[in-house]
Amino acid sequence: MEFKAFYQSLRQQLPAVKIIDDELRRFAYSTDASFYRMVPRLIVLVENEADVIIVMRAANKHQVSLTFRAAGTSLSGQAVTDQVLVMLADGWQAIRIDPLGERVHLQPGVIGAKANVALQVYGRKIGPDPASINACKIGGIVANNASGMCCGTQHNSYHTLAAIRLILADGTILDTADDKSVEQFRKTHALLCKQLLAMRNEVLANDVLCEKVRRKYRLKNTTGYGLNALLDYDDPVDIFSHLVVGSEGTLAFISEVSLDTVPDLACRASAMVAFETLTDCAQAVTNLKLQPVDAVELLDARAVASIRNITGAPTFTQHFPELGGLLLIDVRGQDPSELARYLLQVEAVLARSSVWQSTGFTTDKKRIDDYWTLRKGTFPAVGAARQVGTTVIIEDVAFPIEQLANGIARLQMLFEQYGYQEAIIFGHALEGNLHFVFTQTFESSDSIEQYRSFMADVSQLVAVEYGGSLKAEHGTGRNMAPFVAMEWGDDAYGLMRRIKDLFDPEHLLNPGVILNDDPEVHLKNLKQMVAADDSIDRCIECGFCEEVCPSRSFNLSPRQRIAVYRETQRRQHSKENISGQWGRDFQRMVVDSCAATGLCAQRCPVNINTGDLVLKIRGHRNYPYRRLATYAVRHFAALASWTRAFLMIGAAMQWLFGPLRLEQGSAALRRISKGKTPLWLSTTPTRAQPVYARRDRIDPTAQDTVVYWPSCVSQSMGKSLGDDRIDIPVAVRRVLDKAHLNLVFPQPTRGLCCGQPLRSKGHGQLADQMLNEVLDTLWEVSSGGRYPVLSDTSPCALQLKLAAQQRGIHLYDSSEFIDRFLLSRLSVQPETKPVAVHVTCSTQKQGIEQSMKRVLDKVAPQWMAPDGIYCCGFAGDKGFLLPELNASALKSLPLQVADCAYGISTSRTCEIGLSRHSGLTYYSLFEVLDRQSQSYAEPLPED
Numbered sequence: 001m002e003f004k005a006f007y008q009s010l011r012q013q014l015p016a017v018k019i020i021d022d023e024l025r026r027f028a029y030s031t032d033a034s035f036y037r038m039v040p041r042l043i044v045l046v047e048n049e050a051d052v053i054i055v056m057r058a059a060n061k062h063q064v065s066l067t068f069r070a071a072g073t074s075l076s077g078q079a080v081t082d083q084v085l086v087m088l089a090d091g092w093q094a095i096r097i098d099p100l101g102e103r104v105h106l107q108p109g110v111i112g113a114k115a116n117v118a119l120q121v122y123g124r125k126i127g128p129d130p131a132s133i134n135a136c137k138i139g140g141i142v143a144n145n146a147s148g149m150c151c152g153t154q155h156n157s158y159h160t161l162a163a164i165r166l167i168l169a170d171g172t173i174l175d176t177a178d179d180k181s182v183e184q185f186r187k188t189h190a191l192l193c194k195q196l197l198a199m200r201n202e203v204l205a206n207d208v209l210c211e212k213v214r215r216k217y218r219l220k221n222t223t224g225y226g227l228n229a230l231l232d233y234d235d236p237v238d239i240f241s242h243l244v245v246g247s248e249g250t251l252a253f254i255s256e257v258s259l260d261t262v263p264d265l266a267c268r269a270s271a272m273v274a275f276e277t278l279t280d281c282a283q284a285v286t287n288l289k290l291q292p293v294d295a296v297e298l299l300d301a302r303a304v305a306s307i308r309n310i311t312g313a314p315t316f317t318q319h320f321p322e323l324g325g326l327l328l329i330d331v332r333g334q335d336p337s338e339l340a341r342y343l344l345q346v347e348a349v350l351a352r353s354s355v356w357q358s359t360g361f362t363t364d365k366k367r368i369d370d371y372w373t374l375r376k377g378t379f380p381a382v383g384a385a386r387q388v389g390t391t392v393i394i395e396d397v398a399f400p401i402e403q404l405a406n407g408i409a410r411l412q413m414l415f416e417q418y419g420y421q422e423a424i425i426f427g428h429a430l431e432g433n434l435h436f437v438f439t440q441t442f443e444s445s446d447s448i449e450q451y452r453s454f455m456a457d458v459s460q461l462v463a464v465e466y467g468g469s470l471k472a473e474h475g476t477g478r479n480m481a482p483f484v485a486m487e488w489g490d491d492a493y494g495l496m497r498r499i500k501d502l503f504d505p506e507h508l509l510n511p512g513v514i515l516n517d518d519p520e521v522h523l524k525n526l527k528q529m530v531a532a533d534d535s536i537d538r539c540i541e542c543g544f545c546e547e548v549c550p551s552r553s554f555n556l557s558p559r560q561r562i563a564v565y566r567e568t569q570r571r572q573h574s575k576e577n578i579s580g581q582w583g584r585d586f587q588r589m590v591v592d593s594c595a596a597t598g599l600c601a602q603r604c605p606v607n608i609n610t611g612d613l614v615l616k617i618r619g620h621r622n623y624p625y626r627r628l629a630t631y632a633v634r635h636f637a638a639l640a641s642w643t644r645a646f647l648m649i650g651a652a653m654q655w656l657f658g659p660l661r662l663e664q665g666s667a668a669l670r671r672i673s674k675g676k677t678p679l680w681l682s683t684t685p686t687r688a689q690p691v692y693a694r695r696d697r698i699d700p701t702a703q704d705t706v707v708y709w710p711s712c713v714s715q716s717m718g719k720s721l722g723d724d725r726i727d728i729p730v731a732v733r734r735v736l737d738k739a740h741l742n743l744v745f746p747q748p749t750r751g752l753c754c755g756q757p758l759r760s761k762g763h764g765q766l767a768d769q770m771l772n773e774v775l776d777t778l779w780e781v782s783s784g785g786r787y788p789v790l791s792d793t794s795p796c797a798l799q800l801k802l803a804a805q806q807r808g809i810h811l812y813d814s815s816e817f818i819d820r821f822l823l824s825r826l827s828v829q830p831e832t833k834p835v836a837v838h839v840t841c842s843t844q845k846q847g848i849e850q851s852m853k854r855v856l857d858k859v860a861p862q863w864m865a866p867d868g869i870y871c872c873g874f875a876g877d878k879g880f881l882l883p884e885l886n887a888s889a890l891k892s893l894p895l896q897v898a899d900c901a902y903g904i905s906t907s908r909t910c911e912i913g914l915s916r917h918s919g920l921t922y923y924s925l926f927e928v929l930d931r932q933s934q935s936y937a938e939p940l941p942e943d
Contacts, residue, residue, distance in 0.1 A: 006062035006084075007042060013054045018045040018089070024585040027567055028560035029087065032072035032079045033132075033542045035391045035440075036478060037527040040067075040085040047091040049167060049255050055086055056253070057171045059508050067510045068249040070108055070137035073543045074144060075394055076477025078248040078513045080525070086253075088139065090553050090891075094256075097122070103162055105258045108139025111547060114867070116264070124261035127155030130473070131376060134603070135544045142257050144475035145222050145246030149375075150295045150330070152431050153220055155262050156473075158228075158245045165256035166244060169504045176241050177258060185237065193236035195502055199495060200230045200239065209491050216488075219398040220433045220472035222246050224484045224514060225496045243499060248475050250510045251503040265294070265332035267339040270368040271361040272314055273327045273350060274304075280354040281325030282405030285429040287349045288329070289401060292342040295330040297375050298429035300408060306381035306424055312370025316357040324356065325408075327429065328375050331361070339363075378426045379437055380605030383540045385422070386439040388531045392540045393440050397462045398472035399432045407468070410461055411436055418454045433472040442526040452523055455483075463487035478525075481516035532569040535613045536562045538606045545600035545610070550873035550889035555589040558600040558610035564590055565613065591617050593885055595875035596760060597841040619762030629763045633770055636712070637751030643716050644687035651686035654721045659683070678880040683915040685908070688718035688727040693745035705742040706821070707782045708732060709774070711793040712753045713908045714924075720912075723921045728908065731926040732792055738935035739825035744787065746777040754799040760876050771799060778809050785809045790817045792926065794842035794906040795876075801846060814906045814925050815843065815852035823858055826933040831860040833901035838914055838922065840907045841871040852906075855925065859932050860904065866896040874913040890917040904928055 010019055020026060020043035030039045046052050059066050067081035070088050092109025101122025106115055112133040116125045128141050129148035136146070142164075147156040163177035172188065175181040186193055203210055210231065217228040229242035244251050275281040281298065288296055299307075301324050308317035317326075331346055333339030343361055350358070362368060383392040399407035408425055411434070415423040420438040427434035441447045462468040463486050470487050471480050485493040500507070500515055512521060531537055539562045546557040556564070568586060571578050596611035622629075632639055654662050659682035666680040691710050710729040719725035736743055746752060752774050755767030778789050778800075785808035791797035797813035804811040812820060837860075843852060856863045873879075873889030890913060897903065903922035905911050911922040 002062040003041065003064055006058050006064040009058040009062065010044065010055065013058075014044070014051065018047070018051065019043075020045070022581070022585060023579065024564060024582050024589065025555070028556050028564050028589075029085065030080060031541050031560055031563040032069070033075050033540070034077040034080065034477065034479070035393055035442075035527045036077040036080050036525050038080040038082040038525045040081050041083055043085045043087060045087055045089040047089045049173065052086070052167050052253050052255065053171045055084075056167060056169060059084070060170060060506065063506060063508065065508045065511050068139070068143075068253055070139035070143075071111070071135055071543060071546070073132045073136040074140060074477065075396075075474045076471065076479040077522075078144070078475050078477035078510065079140075080478075081510070082525075088137070092139070101261060103258055103260055105256060106138045107256050108137060108142075108254050110138045112136055112138060112141055119261055120264070122261075123264055123266065125264040126259050127151045127160040127262050128157055131379075132542070132544065135542075135547055138257060139254050142245055142254055143247065143249050145226065145473070146475075147220060147473040149297060149428055152428070153217070157257075157259065158226060158242055160260045160262070161242060161245060161257065162260050163258035164241045164244065164254060166241070166252040167255055168252050169506070169509055174237075175256075176237055182237055192502055196236040196239050199498065200234065203227065203230045203495070206491065212489070212492065215467070216469065219400065219469050220428075220431045221398065221469040222473055222475050223469055223471045223480060223487050224476060224492070225499050227492060227495060230495075240503075246475070248477065248510060248513050250500060250514055252509070263334070265334055267333045267336055267363070268368060269331050269339060269343055269361040269363045270371050271329050272359045272371055273329060273355055274316055274320065274324060274357040275327070275354060276321045276324050276356045278323060278325040278408050279405045281327060282408070282429075284327060284350065284353040284355075285404060286401055287353060288346065289430055291346050291349055292331065293329055293346060293430070294332045295328075296429045297328040298425075298427055298434070299326040299328070299375070299378065300412070300425040301325070302422075303378045303424035303426045306385070307374045307377045310374055310377055310381075312367070313374055314357070314359050321356065328371055375426070377605075378424060379435075382422060382424060382437045382439065384538050384606040386538070387441075388537045389443065389529060390439040390441045391527060391529045392437060394435055394437045394474075395458065396433070396435050396472050396474040397458070398469040399434065399462065399466050400468060401430075401432045403466050403468075404429065404432050407432075407462070407466055408434065411458070414454065414457055414461070418450055420454075431472070432468070442528065448523055448526070452520070455522065459483045459486055476514045478513060478516065479522050481512065481514060482519045482522055484515065528570065530566055530570045530573070532566045533613055533616070535616065536565065536608055536610065539608050540606070542605065544603045544605060545608075548599040548603055548870040550595050550597070550871040550875075551593050551885055553891070554885050554888035555593050558608075561590045561594065561610055561614070562608075590614070591621070593882060595871055595873050595878065595885065597871050597875065598845060599841050599871055602844065615759065615762050615764065617762070619764060622762045626763065626766075629758055629761070629766050633758070633766050636753055636770070637748070640690070640712050640716055640750060644690070647685060647687040647717065650680060650684060651721055654682075654684075659721055679883040681879065681883070681912060681916050683720045683912050685717040685720045685912065688714065688716055688729070690715045691729050691745065691749040693749050702742060704740060705744060705787050706736065707744050707746065707778060707787050707789040708736065709746050709752070709778060709789060709791055710749070711791065711796045713796070714792050715750060717908050720915065723915075725921065725923060726927060728792055728924045728926060731924060731930045732790070735822065735826070735926055735930050735933065738933060739822050740935065741821070741825075744781055746774075746781045752777060754796045756795055756799050757876060759799070771803060774800060775803055775807055775809065778804065778811070779807055782809055788812060788817070788821065790814070792924070793908060794840045794846075798842040798846055813843065813846060813848060815855050816848045818855045818925065818929060819851040822929070823855065825936065826929075827936055828858050828929075828933050830858065831928070831932055832862070834862040834864060834899055835860040836897035836900040836903040836918065836920060837863045837865050838869070838872060838903060838905040838910060839865055840905060840910055843906060844870070856904070859929055863904070864897075864900070866893055868892055872910045872913050874910050876909055879909065879913045886913040887917060890914065893918050
């Protein structure tokens with residue numbers, strides 16, 4: 001291996017930003033959802049096929065091994081390496097859909113759920129539906145032949161594959177949708193094609209092996225290479241393209257895939273049906289197999305116990321039979337009449353089964369969502385309750401359907417034998433596919449021996465005794481590589497080795513995955529989940545959080561921050577040396593660059609807010625500045641005045657030099673200072689006029705009265721130089737006046753702040769002090785909660801809302817206030833132009849997106865929300881202090897909003913960055929409503 005020469009070759013051919021060699025990021029990016037930890041020597045980010053070819057050819061020349069990774073949600077150790085990790089950069093996002101939606105063409109970086117969103121208009125979806133579909137990417141879905149709850153074996157990647165574009169180990173491109181590419185491949189790789197056909201003939205000539213292959217793939221099976229391709233196809237190109245499906249990056253790189261889509265039936269009903277014994281439960285599954293059911297999910301009694309206290313759980317789960325089982329049954333139809341017909345058939349089968357309790361079928365969307373939330377909550381429920389220092393392991397097997405009950409019983413016996421008292425079983429019952437989840441520590445030789453013996457017995461039980469699949473849908477990986485030969489036998493295993501040798505003769509593509517000569521590879525490089533902090537100890541590093549993080553492309557994602565923090569704590573506890581560079585990178589990448597919005601908690605299966613950890617760290621590091629922060633709290637009105645004065649001076653400089661020149665000058669100064677000075681953005685606002693309101697007598701019997709609390713931000717920041725905005729308090733007062741509402745203001749109108757600026761710096765106690773001052777004032781001015789309170793800035797509303805509710809104060813964010821109180825009082829003339837909308841992270845965390853949607857549908861019906869932008873990354877003052885975060889979070893914005901007339905949001909600071917990076921002017925929701933509304937002659941009564 002000539003690693004140094006390989007490294008130099010890449011440095012000469014790729015931009016430096018695509019080559020990552022610093023210690024902290026190599027460790028951070030090594031993290032995936034499996035329980036293995038291998039730190040790569042080098043990480044390469046590839047943006048396109050040209051990058052991949054450069055890396056592959058250099059790897060061939062210098063004999064360096066490569067491992068590909070898409071989202072890193074895989075569970076079996078197939079996406080970790082101690083050599084070169086090749087990761088998809090932010091390209092690879094293209095989606096093309098054929099005219100009728102019956103086929104979709106996807107690049108490997110497309111998240112599975114986004115493919116389905118694009119297909120919704122056609123009433124179609126992709127076949128695979130893994131539980132991680134909101135986070136996993138198409139490259140990983142196809143490379144692992146992932147399936148899921150509804151797709152079974154019929155609609156997985158293998159069976160819905162229409163065409164595939166590949167880059168082989170030698171750098172050759174094969175596009176099976178391109179006749180010229182296929183013809184060229186047949187010429188240049190004639191020997192390879194000939195050998196594939198020879199293997200096919202061998203299998204066909206071996207009746208025993210042939211029958212084994214067919215039998216194995218009647219079940220879900222992702223153990224080893226997909227030998228069914230040798231039987232299902234007689235063209236070597238077809239054989240190869242289907243062998244790549246499920247090959248986990250060991251045969252080729254997938255640069256595009258075309259999948260036949262499946263109907264996404266609109267009408268749906270679900271039911272939870274309980275049985276006193278698993279035998280009765282399994283018998284019902286067998287009977288349902290021939291019925292028009294879309295999915296049947298099984299939960300054993302322990303799994304039911306793990307989720308019985310979650311909202312939506314049926315009451316009968318509170319006293320569930322100790323040996324019982326639960327089925328979640330989903331039935332779909334094209335229209336109500338078809339659904340009704342199917343339900344009659346299913347209910348007739350259940351009537352003949354030994355049902356203990358049932359919710360009955362419901363078509364109510366909320367109840368259905370609750371049922372499926374319960375099912376999806378089983379895995380995180382175990383993760384949340386696990387002992388600190390242990391990791392959660394989820395295994396994935398398939399039994400022949402007729403052996404399902406016996407298989408579950410035998411697995412439960414093994415749990416008892418090896419002391420896994422918390423282990424649960426759930427799965428896709430129609431396919432005999434079971435997941436079992438348990439917690440494991442790898443901190444001692446005894447615990448490793450426990451896991452070794454357990455896995456050996458499980459493998460013997462599933463693969464040998466029952467002839468099932470050791471990996472039904474999660475991929476082989478390092479986890480099951482030692483057991484592939486046990487499951488398949490020598491003949492089949494020998495064929496798999498020849499397939500690997502044929503396509504990757506130097507064994508450079510993801511070596512050690514799927515096939516491995518080390519019988520204990522599954523016991524090596526085990527991830528240590530050390531206790532680090534209560535706020536993040538439950539993290540299982542699944543990666544579900546990454547898609548919504550604004551810094552994911554800038555440097556680190558939430559799970560990567562957690563992984564680095566854990567490693568830092570481990571090194572400190574074990575007295576290991578922590579380099580100065582690690583410490584500096586930790587501060588910059590883990591602490592400073594986190595927007596701390598908390599959106600990650602909404603995607604996290606165990607509700608971890610990585611921002612809480614970051615704020616705690618900031619609090620410790622900013623403690624020396626506590627006196628200064630205390631002074632700011634005591635003199636906040638003066639501080640707000642200074643801010644307005646500073647903005648006024650900045651506006652004068654903008655007028656003198658021009659906004660862009662001032663930004664360029666501050667950018668040059670920032671470069672000279674190595675990032676220590678802020679960036680003055682060209683969209684930085686001028687000062688606003690603060691609200692001066694008289695202290696009115698509060699009449700507790702007054703009607704049509706609201707309290708308006710203008711935030712310190714909206715009182716400080718006005719229009720930007722060159723745009724036509726008006727101060728937000730002015731717009732609010734005009735709209736409320738049109739609605740014939742009486743206004744009451746908190747006193748003093750200035751100097752009140754929710755504390756968010758201090759909270760973002762880690763000064764939580766001081767922030768709470770400011771928040772309580774606001775609440776005390778709002779309680780008084782709202783006549784003890786009689787009057788509704790309007791907050792005009794979403795982050796401020798989020799800070800106050802929960803505490804306000806606890807005090808009996810009815811506080812509303814902009815969009816929900818408009819939805820609740822104003823739409824019925826105003827005559828709205830809808831905006832006819834397309835408008836871009838940024839739904840702030842604060843709006844999302846409040847759960848009021850539907851209110852905002854209703855308002856937007858009325859005010860600007862042609863609104864659109866850019867895809868993939870969940871948080872703008874401005875994060876209060878970070879847009880000035882760390883503008884690279886904001887730029888990274890919004891890099892896809894300009895192209896998406898190019899056809900829009902302007903933008904709308906509900907946070908003044910967010911609007912600064914949005915306007916700067918989009919080229920549009922972003923207005924507050926109240927400004928737009930003011931333009932588009934008129935007063936009725938008489939106020940209408942509220943609904």
